[in-house]
Amino acid sequence: MPELSxxxxxSLGIYDPDAPxxxxxxxxxxxxxxxxxxxxxxxxxxxxLPVLASVVAIRGGAALTVSEAVERSxxxxxxxxxxxxxxxxxxxxxxxxxxxxxxxxxAAGMAAxxxxxxxxxxxxxxxxxxxxxxxxxxxxxxxxxxxxxPAVRDEDPVGLGLAHANAEAAALMPTLNAALDILLRxxxxxxxxxxxxxxxDSGYETRPMCVGFVDLVGSTxxxxxxxxxxxxxxxxxxxxxxxxxVTSAGGRVVKLIGDEVLYTASDExxxxxxxLDLAGTFAEHPVVPIVRAGxxxxxxxxxxxxxFGPVVNLAAxxxxxxxxxxxxxxxxxxxxxxxxxxxxxxxQLKGFDDEVELCRLVPHDI
Numbered sequence: 001m002p003e004l005s006x007x008x009x010x011s012l013g014i015y016d017p018d019a020p021x022x023x024x025x026x027x028x029x030x031x032x033x034x035x036x037x038x039x040x041x042x043x044x045x046x047x048x049l050p051v052l053a054s055v056v057a058i059r060g061g062a063a064l065t066v067s068e069a070v071e072r073s074x075x076x077x078x079x080x081x082x083x084x085x086x087x088x089x090x091x092x093x094x095x096x097x098x099x100x101x102x103x104x105x106x107a108a109g110m111a112a113x114x115x116x117x118x119x120x121x122x123x124x125x126x127x128x129x130x131x132x133x134x135x136x137x138x139x140x141x142x143x144x145x146x147x148x149x150p151a152v153r154d155e156d157p158v159g160l161g162l163a164h165a166n167a168e169a170a171a172l173m174p175t176l177n178a179a180l181d182i183l184l185r186x187x188x189x190x191x192x193x194x195x196x197x198x199x200x201d202s203g204y205e206t207r208p209m210c211v212g213f214v215d216l217v218g219s220t221x222x223x224x225x226x227x228x229x230x231x232x233x234x235x236x237x238x239x240x241x242x243x244x245x246v247t248s249a250g251g252r253v254v255k256l257i258g259d260e261v262l263y264t265a266s267d268e269x270x271x272x273x274x275x276l277d278l279a280g281t282f283a284e285h286p287v288v289p290i291v292r293a294g295x296x297x298x299x300x301x302x303x304x305x306x307x308f309g310p311v312v313n314l315a316a317x318x319x320x321x322x323x324x325x326x327x328x329x330x331x332x333x334x335x336x337x338x339x340x341x342x343x344x345x346x347x348q349l350k351g352f353d354d355e356v357e358l359c360r361l362v363p364h365d366i
Contacts, residue, residue, distance in 0.1 A: 272295055
């Protein structure tokens, strides 16, 4: 690839030698080219050039079109596009250069995995991985935008310092990939152990399980009162503490949905204890509002790392019946858990034909 220079930048419309801070702008453009940015990249990112430093580093090489990726990966275009869609990305147009070199390895790897799991199962796995990676990517980008970019941008009107900061952050990718590999291995071992414990009495996709929903009270009013950054900090603290409480008590966080947490536990006592601990934790928190929780138990459908079925719906309805700071559970759950509870009577819950007997769990220290 020919080296780009000032006249090239000028012809691309991204550099004016007579503009204020032209020297700094030229230094930024030269730095991006040294990282591997192409003329097409520079034009595409002309309004956010510092970001291009991390894009080039993370992408690894020039961006590919679909046809180029197909040629290099030896998989069909149909299969490649199916993987891209399953991973959560919009389908690129014929000439769009949006795919990094790594997509070639991903496509080849997924093709090999089909020999073990089958095509449909691999697509499901890609969906789960795509969803998990999208959430992780959001967290990483948010951490940079909140903790790094503001301080750098204040002292860097042209963006050279911010470009260096982006490149430095992108250089952590090998460390992050190693951490992901370690965590994935450990979670596979833990998941296999947990699933095998109940497999004999259930099935590969349906298992008896306890489900808990935790809801942040007053989140709508909170969003109106706080700035976006302040709200993000509160929700991050909520998610962090909730995940700690759930996992330390032996539960599993299924998903964090902004102001809600869905978790599972292997038995009623564990599920109820987690719910009460969460209510107690946030009742005393100086920043995060109080929560309410709902707990139910029964057979659930496991699919793509998520849980489905009437039990999940019951837990979600129970939390809506709970007053602020309280935990409401199906009466059968409280009885099986051996936890003190106050009866709330029969309730007609949305989505259920029959009335459900609910109760309020009494905190341990009362």
